[in-house]
Amino acid sequence: MDEILKKRRTLQETMNFMAALSAGIEPILGRGANSMTMSAGRKLGRSFSAKAKRTEDLMQAIDEVRNILEANNCLWGFEPFKPKSQGEFVTYTPEGDAQLLLVFRDCMIRQALLRFGHPQQGSLCNMMYGFFAGALEAIMGKKATLEIKHAGENSCLKLLTVKM
Secondary structure, eight states, X not given: OHHXXXXXXXXXXXXXXXXXXXXXXXXXXTHHHHHHHHHHHHHHHHHHXXXXXXXXXHHHHHHHHHHHHHHTTOOEEEEEEOOTTOSSSEEEXXXXXXXXXXXXXXXXXXXXXXXXXXXXXXXXXXXXXXXXXXXXXXXXXXXXXXXXXXXXXXXXXXXXXXXX
């Protein structure tokens, strides 16, 4: 147990450094910071997912992303979310794209940003959005986007869309 706490503290300190770094680059690079970090995250997501199990089933792909994160010691707890008014987890747009709401509870990015006092939805959030999209693209072979619907202290709600 002590070893896990020690690793978590080390990771958290690294994330605090990343939050400070993002606070410094965002004013200098402006909107380019978001593009740069999203691109880096997407590349990392594809790289981590290179040997992942391929599937066209969105729920299986989500489980595979979770497995990839765990295998790489990434602390990023998320789960599918379904409002009471919605029948299934996965819904479809009129164009036929699959959509899934995801709630992110234990997010190392959010924790670092809150500890540092840096606002959410900036370049570090975009890096993780890129990671998630890149991993899903590698697993499913389809373009994916992740839109922040709500960013809060305890959890974030995001809408995942996969172009079918």
